[in-house]
Amino acid sequence: MNVAFLRTDFYGHISVGGSFTHTRGFLDGLEQLGHEYLVISSGDLPLRDRRRLQVIPYSTLYRNLPEVLSIAYNRRLIRRALPLLRDLKPDFLYHRHSEFNYASSVLARRLDVPLVLECNGSEVWVKKNWGKVYLERILQMAEDVQFAAADLVAVVSDGVKDQLVRLGVDGNKILVNPNGVDPERFRPNIDSSSVRTKLHLDGKVVAGFIGTFGAWHGVDVLARAVRPTVDRVPNIHFLIIGEGTLRGEIERIIAADGVEAHVTLTGSIPHDAVPEYLGACDLLLSPHVQNSDGTVFFGSPTKLFEYLGMGKAIVASGVGQIGDILHDGVNALLMKQRDHVDLAEKIARLANDPALRERLGAAARRDAVETFSWRMNASRVVEAVKQLKRT
Amino acid sequence: MTPETPATLIVLSGHAETLRATWAGQLGGSAVRIVLMDEKAVVRARTIIRELRVPGQRAAGFGCKQLELQRYQFVLNTYLLFATGRRKHILDETGSCVEFSLLRYFVRDFPSFLLELAASGVILLTAYLTLRVRLFAGSRPDRT
Known part of the structure; x- marks a missing residue:
């Protein structure tokens, strides 16, 4: 099949974080299955084959009023992408849903091809709960147009499906397609000695976390867990990889608790270096929290699948899809969400029990290889589109 | 200093x-x-x-x-x-x-901002009408 992949958010070049991992993983999965694709993107993406990328950037005119730039991007994208897509003759459009963007519904109609909308959550919900909503009426209308026009809506979890069904989207056209991992890149026994040496981790038990420090990642819970963990395991060290808006808060908590010597904040690292950094850890952490409005966490954390692939012991909260994938005492230890003392106790238990770490890690790796891979993720979408074309 | x-x-x-x-x-x-x-x-x-x-x-x-x-x-x-x-x-x-630069602020940035304001008004109106028509013409999800 020939696939046109549209990325339309206003973030410029991305090379880290869950959204990038998801995009690259899906495209790699398509490639492994022998499909062709062209990415039309609002910003640069570090794809291996640059010929498969066409960048159509946002206009520089609309930069001083909130949200107008995203609305204006629709016309620009339609005008510039249409000739490219007419040449490409894709079998379907795959659009990563983004705020105020309705261009893919116009393009799909003009090209008369199916539209697959990858939706990782209602943008109206995201703006209301994690940001600030301006021009809500237009935001909602754009989302409604997209949901109505999409032939298939691919979501990462049952939580997102439930959210969209509540918003009126036909549940029959929603495909629940969890994120995945490249089990060849994220694997056990990666030589991480240089990372351990560089970061002075030798002789320590290292508990790792990677993420963009979003509100849902529970990084504040993680920061609060450092002190009680150090009290239980004096040679513990936390390797916190990533960058984000909550970094200042994390630094403040760590300093207030006087545990700076037990924490390394690496900042962002290149995605290609992630396996080596995760390999330097003895156990991995995913203390996600439920949504702030009381609804169930609806994400499908890419880090979780990468942790599984690494074959390391995991401590995670069982919120949302995480609870479907991880089973306490089988392939992870589950903690009570938002409970930093419980997190500390679980970390201490693993730190003091290498045999348990090994057993949980082996089970995690098995799940990654047998059940979750980007190839399977892409395959589920392609099969669903084939089904659409048959009906 | x-x-x-x-x-x-x-x-x-x-x-x-x-x-x-x-x-x-x-x-x-x-x-x-x-x-x-x-x-x-x-x-x-x-x-x-x-x-x-x-x-x-x-x-x-x-x-x-x-x-x-x-x-x-x-x-x-x-x-x-x-x-x-x-x-x-x-x-x-x-x-x-x-x-x-004070000069650039008044000679370039301020007029550009006025232009942006005017163009943004057109963009918002056009988008609103386009979306209204599309929702009227096609089926729409029933947000409750």
């Missing part, structure tokens, strides 16, 4: 320490006072102007992750209009830097 005279950098996005080091280098070694602020907080004019108006400071500025993608630059320049200090900048982590 000595090189040690503080400068104020309001960090809207990006890594504060990288921005501090970058700007301190450009200022020739000034101590930089960092104020962390969410980008959306640019509407809090009184707070921002208070932070920027430090008596005796050498410079004031805004820091961000990537200048090319930084929104609200006209608004930021308007705040810099009120800032104390001889040097006023908007800069990013890579070292890209725009120095505030």
